[in-house]
Amino acid sequence: MQEIILVIVGAALVNNVVLARFLGLCSFMGVTTKIDTAVGMGMATTFVITVSSMGNWALEHYLLVPYELEYLRTFTFILVIAAAVQFTEMSVRKISPPLFQMLGIYLPLITTNCAVLGVALLIVEGHQGFLIGTVFSFASSIGFSLALALLAGLRERLALCDVPRLFMGPPVGFVTASLLALAFMGFSGMASN
Amino acid sequence: MQAEDDMPDPSNFAAVEGLAKVVAIEGAVAWLEPEQTTSCGGCASSLACGASAFGNRLHARRFPLDNVHELKVGDRIVIGVQESTLVTASMTAYAIPLVTMLGGGIIAHLAGFGDGVAILASVAGLAAGLFLARLRAKKLNAQGQLTPIYLRHAPSPAQSESCELN
Numbered sequence: 001m002q003e004i005i006l007v008i009v010g011a012a013l014v015n016n017v018v019l020a021r022f023l024g025l026c027s028f029m030g031v032t033t034k035i036d037t038a039v040g041m042g043m044a045t046t047f048v049i050t051v052s053s054m055g056n057w058a059l060e061h062y063l064l065v066p067y068e069l070e071y072l073r074t075f076t077f078i079l080v081i082a083a084a085v086q087f088t089e090m091s092v093r094k095i096s097p098p099l100f101q102m103l104g105i106y107l108p109l110i111t112t113n114c115a116v117l118g119v120a121l122l123i124v125e126g127h128q129g130f131l132i133g134t135v136f137s138f139a140s141s142i143g144f145s146l147a148l149a150l151l152a153g154l155r156e157r158l159a160l161c162d163v164p165r166l167f168m169g170p171p172v173g174f175v176t177a178s179l180l181a182l183a184f185m186g187f188s189g190m191a192s193n
Numbered sequence: 194m195q196a197e198d199d200m201p202d203p204s205n206f207a208a209v210e211g212l213a214k215v216v217a218i219e220g221a222v223a224w225l226e227p228e229q230t231t232s233c234g235g236c237a238s239s240l241a242c243g244a245s246a247f248g249n250r251l252h253a254r255r256f257p258l259d260n261v262h263e264l265k266v267g268d269r270i271v272i273g274v275q276e277s278t279l280v281t282a283s284m285t286a287y288a289i290p291l292v293t294m295l296g297g298g299i300i301a302h303l304a305g306f307g308d309g310v311a312i313l314a315s316v317a318g319l320a321a322g323l324f325l326a327r328l329r330a331k332k333l334n335a336q337g338q339l340t341p342i343y344l345r346h347a348p349s350p351a352q353s354e355s356c357e358l359n
Contacts, residue, residue: 036279043283047291051319054294058312091323092286096330098339099282101227101256130308134298134315138291 004135011136012143014190017115019147019181024115028148029173031106033159038152042145044088044106046138049116052077052084053137056120057130077120085111115144147184151177212347215268216255223260225272262343269347278338285329290322297321 015021018028024045031041056077064070089107093100110116119140123133154176163172213225264270297318301311333339 036276040279040283043287047287050291050294054298054312054315061308091290095286095323095327096334096339097256098334098341099286099330101341103279103282103286130311131298131302134295138295 003132007132007136008139008142009187009190011139012146013184013187016143016147016184016187017119017140018144019177019184021118023118024113024144027109027113028144028151028177029170030109032148032152032155032173035149035152035156037106038148039145040103041106041109042141042148044103045110045113045115046141046145048081048084048088048107048110049119049141049144050134050138051088052081052116053120053123054130054134055080055084057123057128057133060124061130073121073124074117077117081116081120082111115140147180151180154180210271210273210344211341213258213270213272213341215264215266215270218260218264218266221260222257223264224255225258225270226255228269256341258341258343264343271344271347272341273344274339274341281333282339285326285333289326289329290319293322293325294319 011017017023018025027041027045032038059076059080060073064073064076069076085107089100092103092107119137122140123136126133126136128136151173155173158172158176167175212228214228215223216226217224258264258272262270294315295318298311298315301314306314330339
């Protein structure tokens with residue numbers, strides 16, 4: 001149990017997928033203008049990262065490694081991620097068409113989010129078992145959602161501030177993101193992964 | 194049908210807004226297609242970018258709205274859902290299946306089974322979670338919490354494009 005808690009803290013805070021590993025920066029800057037869209041995107045990404053990491057782990061250990069097909073890893077993982085996004089889209093549409101109307105806009109963007117592929121490759125690199133790998137992917141994506149929500153909250157406040165014209169919009173967003181990354185450096189040393 | 198009096202005052206309605214176009218009228222129901230409001234499809238790389246192709250499947254995202262504002266085919270309107278609705282919807286669609294999926298895997302692991310059984314338990318948990326999410330979505334839909342609301346008419350594309358260029 002202690003190992004699971006350490007993995008969660010390490011993946012979500014210490015080695016935050018956005019602020020420490022610098023993955024998924026496109027959606028990090030793109031959807032953080034409003035906190036609600038950031039939460040919507042964060043939840044969708046959490047779901048896709050966890051589901052695709054489970055699928056990738058199973059393929060890696062039951063197909064790629066036994067048949068010595070490791071050179072197809074990146075290609076296979078991208079296919080699994082695209083399939084996971086498609087599955088999510090279909091299931092949300094099946095669960096409720098109004099839900100799909102509200103949340104469907106975020107799903108295609110996740111296919112091209114490098115954080116999804118990055119987390120799956122980190123699990124392989126770390127030689128993690130199924131449970132630890134799944135918990136790692138879930139915690140990484142929670143860290144991603146946390147970073148999104150934090151930056152969105154800051155940018156909503158920044159929109160009301162008197163920012164110099166030259167820095168308005170994305171420039172001050174990047175400055176804020178870098179300060180957030182510095183703040184997350186305070187977690188280093190708590191747990192490693 | 195939602196009465197006009199029930200409509201929230203757009204001036205104090207904290208909403209996530211979106212543009213939609215009326216594509217068909219069937220009796221008292223207007224069918225709307227959401228308009229692409231992100232940069233996808235609009236940037237210089239739109240021809241080579243797969244994201245724009247995914248995003249352009251608007252037909253699949255067609256949805257109904259009670260036509261109490263005498264909408265006509267071709268009208269562009271601004272619709273909205275309450276800010277809290279988006280969070281509730283995300284929790285329903287994603288959090289419930291995730292929790293049951295992780296729960297299934299963890300329980301199988303703690304019970305001493307191997308990775309293969311844990312994978313099967315996770316898949317079973319995911320299926321159960323999707324079923325539970327569907328039940329909750331039905332309940333929310335019956336309460337009208339997931340229904341978008343008409344806020345106002347949007348300017349025509351020609352007007353808005355000229356504004357963007359300026």
